[in-house]
Amino acid sequence: MDTVVNANVTESKKMPTSKFLMWVAIASIVMMFGGFTSAYVVKRNQASWQSFDLPSIFWVSTALIILSSVTLYICVQKFKQGKSILPFFLITAILGVLFITFQLKGFEEVTNSGVKMIGAGSVVSGSFLYVIAGIHILHILGGLVAIFILLFRYSTPEKSKRAGVLPLEVFSIYWHFIGILWIYLVIFFYFAR
Template sequence: MMATVSEQQRKRLHPHKFSLWVAMASILMMFAGFTSAYIVKRNDSNWLQFSLPPVFSFSTAVILASSLTMYLAGRSFKARNMVRYRILITVTAVLGVLFVVLQTMGFKYLQEHGVKLIGSGSNPSGSFLGVITGVHMLHVIGGVIVLIVMFIRAFNRRSKNYSLVPIEVASTYWHFVDAIWIYLFIFFNIVSG
């Protein structure tokens, strides 16, 4: 009887994981709405055609690398290799911050090349790009905050909690925001190109 109950509990989806999946579905719908609106609005006569900043390619490579380090951090945690886990979770957080810095540099590049993202003199095409990538950056920053909390916990000698749930939730979210950026990068290159 006890083994059956334990087996059923292991098969259940943890409440934190369930909440994450609901949140990711909402975020996915939001970005689907943003990109659908972008497609509809680009047919307006005042739509400005421009290429993505070259630095966005570098930020894409950085976020892909961060996905790999996050995956390896999760594997290290499961193997109880805490030294490697600490290094990899730190590298992942640093790569997340670097992604945000590169995106900000991309916005600056656009401003310098006459594509104003917000305010008077802005064009809907630049504003759409600014809003969509800006909202994505906010989600990445949220992920970086979670990684910083995990970093602090990893170096806390008093805490010996080896629950897989936090690393699995953080990893799933991190891979999700990475996939959203890949989608947006491809979308902007195809639709804007």
């Protein structure tokens, strides 16, 4: 009897495979962006480096990604209370789209300030911004695709009950991480220009 109880306790403490895999993916993303920002620091010390001001619109996009994490947190809490999550999930998606929109406007501001980011005559510092922030945008786009898939999975009370909370929790780990990653990047770009 004790063996059965101990086995159940051990099983209940195991991390679900999907959460474990998400943490592995996050670790690989951290290593990738760590490599990018390390290369940025090394290149910044070269004589040909051209410094530029970070567009203020990036701070607006930072506020948007933080707000989207708040709405997603509320969404998960609503699910656990048995309430509809669709309004907060949709707001999270809209904030994600607005984040990307403001990022693209920020790229435009950098280019208009004379720092060409890609192509002939591009500036290394602008290219780094373009690559690092651009890859972050791709991660946000991946999150938006996941949001729309999850919107379908949670579109009715019956589907929500079948899906359970785990997909929402796994997605929220990813989304909160991507938000924290952007906060790190914007602070990094601000101080390391």
